[in-house]
Amino acid sequence: MEPGACKVPDRDRPPHWGTMTNRSRFLRASLLTLAALTGTAPAAAPATSVTLIFDPAGPWDKAVNESAGGGLERAVREHGMPYDTVTSADQNDMLSRARAAARSGSTLVIGVGRASAGALSKAAGEFPKVRFVGVDALPGGANTVGLRFREQEGGFLAGFLAANVTSTRVLGVITGAEDATARKYRAGFEAGVTLACPDCRVLRASLPRGGNMVGAASLARGQYARGADIILAAVGAGNRGVVTAATAVQCLRASRLPAGVRFHADPYRNVPRSDPYRAECHGNTRPVFAIATESSLDAPGDTDVDRKTLNHTLTSVLKRADNAVFTLVDEVAKGRPWRAGDRTFGVENGGIELSMGDFNAALVPPALRAKLTKVQRMIVNGVVKVPVQ
CATH class of the missing domain: 3.40.50.2300 (Response regulator)
Known part of the structure; x- marks a missing residue:
């Protein structure tokens, strides 16, 4: 990879990042404890709240799911937004979990897997103010993005x-x-x-x-x-x-x-x-x-x-799904303009490499x-x- 070809600051994902939901709760609890000790109120919660939905292979698949999870954690470390992760049982369950995430206040819902496009497209039509992202899939709708690979x-x-x-x-x-x-x-x-x-x-x-x-x-x-x-x-x-x-x-x-x-x-x-x-x-x-x-x-x-x-x-x-997810979440957290549609990642931008x-x-x-x-x-x-x- 050419130096500087990928703009992601840290391309080395950790092999294990623990249970994300628990770590998210720990982060919020730590902020409240700090406020109590110092007498100051914690900073306002960031505008972005993320839910990542793994496909049935689960978060430790040594493949795209695990890599996507690593990218989200990197973004959370940098921006501190609240987040959650769940694993879907099938595509019907992917749709149910995407709907549940949107109803619970997530502003960015990310689904992993090639088969997730249909569920994310349907959820995006029902929740036009929520942004939906497919990893290795291309959902449809103005409020959707597909992170795909060359x-x-x-x-x-x-x-x-x-x-x-x-x-x-x-x-x-x-x-x-x-x-x-x-x-x-x-x-x-x-x-x-x-x-x-x-x-x-x-x-x-x-x-x-x-x-x-x-x-x-x-x-x-x-x-x-x-x-x-x-x-x-x-x-x-x-x-x-x-x-x-x-x-x-x-x-x-x-x-x-x-x-x-x-x-x-x-x-x-x-x-x-x-x-x-x-x-x-x-x-x-x-x-x-x-x-x-x-x-x-x-x-x-x-x-x-x-x-x-x-x-x-x-x-x-x-497939460096970690770089793709980090790039997208980082842009949203920084308030960059939303670019709907297909976003491809390859050699040039850190999406594809040989081990x-x-x-x-x-x-x-x-x-x-x-x-x-x-x-x-x-x-x-x-x-x-x-x-x-």
């Missing part, structure tokens, strides 16, 4: 990275059937691969509607068997199945590569392996990897307790990170036009 840019960075370190020049991508967001990931991934390695090819597979982790793992095993050594997982909750397949397969063997596929490079020959990996993958072999989307699955790709040994999640494409940390430090060396920074700059400057399908 997933194709994350896919592009992932494809560029994968093409730089593939040993077979065969890569894979698994998407959910009829999933428009997954198609954006795939389009970006394939374009990123082409930029870095025009001779590489990308295998495609789709998980049927209602598919699960087992189905995703089966598709991934099939692509590894066809010579793919890195697979982009864009199947939502099924992403973990692709990572599980990578940790189970561990490596490709030269003796079992399909016709027309061979090893072209060995970029990770000097990365330490765990004992189980060395026992299973000796001789002329190369490791396999998964790339997760939507959330970080770096930890599940680690097969031992040593992060310095080779792990099987190359990276994860992260980089202890789990993949040995997999993405500094020279390759420098290349990724240049590609990010190309995206921001419009030199690269990333396709959406």
